[in-house]
Amino acid sequence: MTEPLNPQQALARRIQDEYEAAYRRLKLVDGPDRHSWKQDPRALSWWTGDVLRSVSFGAPILLKLTNRHDEDPTQLFIEVRLFWRACGENRSDTGVYAMLRCEVGRRLRDQTHSLLPASMSHIAAADMPLLIARATPLIDRAIGEHARQERDRYRRD
Numbered sequence: 604m605t606e607p608l609n610p611q612q613a614l615a616r617r618i619q620d621e622y623e624a625a626y627r628r629l630k631l632v633d634g635p636d637r638h639s640w641k642q643d644p645r646a647l648s649w650w651t652g653d654v655l656r657s658v659s660f661g662a663p664i665l666l667k668l669t670n671r672h673d674e675d676p677t678q679l680f681i682e683v684r685l686f687w688r689a690c691g692e693n694r695s696d697t698g699v700y701a702m703l704r705c706e707v708g709r710r711l712r713d714q715t716h717s718l719l720p721a722s723m724s725h726i727a728a729a730d731m732p733l734l735i736a737r738a739t740p741l742i743d744r745a746i747g748e749h750a751r752q753e754r755d756r757y758r759r760d
Contacts, residue, residue, distance in 0.1 A: 612655045615654035621731040626671040628735045632742055639669045645718050661686050679749045699734045700727040705745030718745040
């Protein structure tokens with residue numbers, strides 16, 4: 604018989620489950636050719652294996668070039684950095700939020716530009732499925748804008 608989880612262990616388990624579910628859901632969003640969704644295998648454990656401390660700075664899920672090439676001016680970079688309010692200053696708070704970065708351009712020397720207005724970079728929700736449901740249309744919009752820019756670029760060439 605296994606010991607019941609204490610509240611912190613239960614929260615850590617919930618975060619692990621929600622992070623994996625968010626990753627599986629985001630992988631359903633089709634990115635451009637040569638791009639793929641990735642998660643940092645240490646996102647939930649980099650702070651000495653402590654999930655709650657590790658996610659205090661957010662847990663990223665990325666859409667980026669499959670074969671990294673920072674000089675590629677056409678590359679799309681999307682970061683969905685997930686936060687759990689229960690890990691913040693007010694630990695009794697519930698809900699989740701995300702910081703969303705959708706950029707295109709060279710990753711070196713700050714040569715990227717955002718595909719979304721700053722007002723769309725912070726998303727909040729009561730739970731992870733709702734948060735991902737709110738983020739997905741914004742990600743689709745950024746991917747569509749990237750595709751439009753690519754079409755226009757080749758039209759000029």
